[in-house]
Amino acid sequence: AQTVTQSQPEMSVQEAETVTLSCTYDTSESNYYLFWYKQPPSRQMILVIRQEAYKQQNATENRFSVNFQKAAKSFSLKISDSQLGDTAMYFCAFRNYGGSQGNLIFGKGTKLSVKP
Amino acid sequence: GAGVSQSPSNKVTEKGKDVELRCDPISGHTALYWYRQSLGQGLEFLIYFQGNSAPDKSGLPSDRFSAERTGGSVSTLTIQRTQQEDSAVYLCASSQSRGGFYNEQFFGPGTRLTVL
Numbered sequence: 001a002q003t004v005t006q007s008q009p010e011m012s013v014q015e016a017e018t019v020t021l022s023c024t025y026d027t028s029e030s031n032y033y034l035f036w037y038k039q040p041p042s043r044q045m046i047l048v049i050r051q052e053a054y055k056q057q058n059a060t061e062n063r064f065s066v067n068f069q070k071a072a073k074s075f076s077l078k079i080s081d082s083q084l085g086d087t088a089m090y091f092c093a094f095r096n097y098g099g100s101q102g103n104l105i106f107g108k109g110t111k112l113s114v115k116p
Numbered sequence: 117g118a119g120v121s122q123s124p125s126n127k128v129t130e131k132g133k134d135v136e137l138r139c140d141p142i143s144g145h146t147a148l149y150w151y152r153q154s155l156g157q158g159l160e161f162l163i164y165f166q167g168n169s170a171p172d173k174s175g176l177p178s179d180r181f182s183a184e185r186t187g188g189s190v191s192t193l194t195i196q197r198t199q200q201e202d203s204a205v206y207l208c209a210s211s212q213s214r215g216g217f218y219n220e221q222f223f224g225p226g227t228r229l230t231v232l
């Protein structure tokens with residue numbers, strides 16, 4: 001069974017600085033999808049960025065980028081120029097490619113606080 | 117509204133009572149997922165519906181949990197004889213189909229269930 005591990009329960013960063021959130025996963029599959037979701041206090045889960053495992057190029061979305069290391073099964077999220085609105089829980093998630101299950105498998109999350 | 121909606125937003129119940137949680141997915145989305153988010157835990161998959169296919173119930177924690185989806189749209193998650201360990205936020209998500217890289221899961225704001 002696939003598992004997702006986020007080893008940093010809480011992190012903080014000063015506004016305008018850069019922070020990296022860690023995620024590792026375990027799977028025997030060669031192709032799959034990886035995601036980072038943001039959950040602010042409103043509880044609304046928002047997709048931040050996604051990566052398809054067979055693509056070696058790291059995904060980027062504005063201030064958000066990932067460092068995808070397939071051999072190491074690592075998928076870290078870098079937030080540049082941190083803003084107060086980035087304060088939230090961040091969840092790393094895995095999904096199988098094709099197959100019968102489209103559900104996401106989540107890590108336990110990292111609580112990020114951006115300080116002014 | 118164009119998003120996934122859930123009701124009620126909060127539910128407080130007594131141990132042993134039955135509760136029903138409702139999810140209205142985005143119109144036209146054929147896949148619908150239920151997840152549970154317990155304190156300090158990531159999101160745990162419960163059940164998912166894909167079109168008219170039999171639901172995937174592999175994540176349901178016990179036979180006290182059940183869900184139905186009427187007319188391929190609204191879904192109700194029912195918890196019978198609630199226990200204190202059922203206290204959690206229950207999140208619903210929908211997507212255009214169950215797989216595919218760009219079939220993003222859109223989440224509702226969740227229902228916070230408290231069992232006294």
